[in-house]
Amino acid sequence: MAMSQIKEESAPAASAEFESAVSVKNITKNYGDVEALRDMSLEFPRGQLTSLLGPSGCGKTTLLKIIAGLLEPTSGTVEVGGKEVTDPGPDRAFVFQDFALLPWASVIRNVAFGLEMRGVAASEREAIAEKYIKDVGLAGFENAYPHELSGGMRQRVGLARALSVDADVLLMDEPFSAVDEQTRRKFQEDLLALVQNENKTFLFVTHSIEEAVYVSDQIAILLPRPSRVSEIIRPSSFRNKGVDNIRRDPEYLDIVDEIWASLRSYVE
């Protein structure tokens, strides 16, 4: 089978081939009595997209927020670009699961918010924001307010905001969960192009096995609470066959089946 699959034991050795943009080392996170993450270690290769896949409530958002510097781990460290981080920084941008848009601000002001916080002048940040609004397909809605948009459109505003600050690492918490299937497929293709063209590292949370396999260079399967990495899968052969052929590729289908087989036990 043309598939390089790395079980947990051999993961550190294999990831040594890559330069890690983000490395998570022995992270444990407790919320009071609830043990969300236990001794989790994971490497995120630079310039690649890593998906976190796991049952609901297994701690994916928690892990992403710890990497973002928004939550403090109970123990363990996070390194971004080789340096330990404990606070948010301009090297990372977050796409929130619940969008987190300012309800009193127009789309363009929302998208420009990150730039505004970085002290970019008004005219410049609006020009940048406009570009990304167009990129996510919201041209014409610059002056609309979040409550006038559908869920999927709001999600795209959050996406545009994260893209506009041009961070090295993008932390995306279910960024496509509220868009319709057609838009979702379009976004998946766009995301692949983005990963190809920009030298950014993507951390991507999703509930969809197909989506994870479709967009990822590396898939980390997480176990239910207390969460650890159960398996790391690196699809290898179909990435360069063109976006239209991926879903027909035998390796793609095999991996989807295999992930389903290993997650199925937790659903039943």
Add this chain to the structure above:
Amino acid sequence: MILFGYRLPGMSSLLVWGLLWEIVGQSGLTFFVPPLSEVTATLFSIIGTAAFQKALFETAYAFLVGVASAILIGIPVGILMGKSRLLDELLLPWVNVFLSAPLTALVPVLMVLFGFGMKSIIITTALFAIWIIILNSRAGVRQINRSLVEMAHSFGASPVDAFFKIYFWAALPEILGGVRIGIIRAVKGVIIGQLLISIVGFGALFELYSANFLMGHFWAVLIVLFALAFTISEFLAYLERRVAYYAAKR
């Protein structure tokens, strides 16, 4: 309201009440209620007098200074209480006590402390308004969506940025509601203060009119005060409607 197929303009019912007032007044039932027409005539005759204008000016001055201090102190204190657990524990009991306390009883104490003049009236006004402003600003901050705060933090917002660009706006609908109620209470405060001290502003006028049984004058001044309070309150309600578009969707 629609009557006999005609759409009546807002507050048409006032006409009915005005008419009733006129009838009661004309009937001579009690000296306490002179006819509305007489009150209106008195209103126009005293509005130009120096005594009235001085009273109006003094009242407006005390009111504006009192309200402005209540707002400028109340909003930041409320927001900080909403943000800081410690500050909240320290101040909340006092705010609640003063909110429900009969402040009128405090006015004599204030007079002893600050003298029989403008200063006491300003402080009375501020004391009537400030507690509800604090409490509402606090409530506004506490209902804020946590993920907005996280979002601002993740994009590197400084505490000052977070205060002015997140907390203030997120709490604005509640803040405006608090300011509106605070101002209505301040109207009471400024009048009660003047009445108890009764040598300044409308307090002095009321004293003069009621001592001389000038009921027409008394009602005329009262109408002016009611109209002013109502206008201010309506203006704030208008501001509240301006932010209503996001108040329900935070």
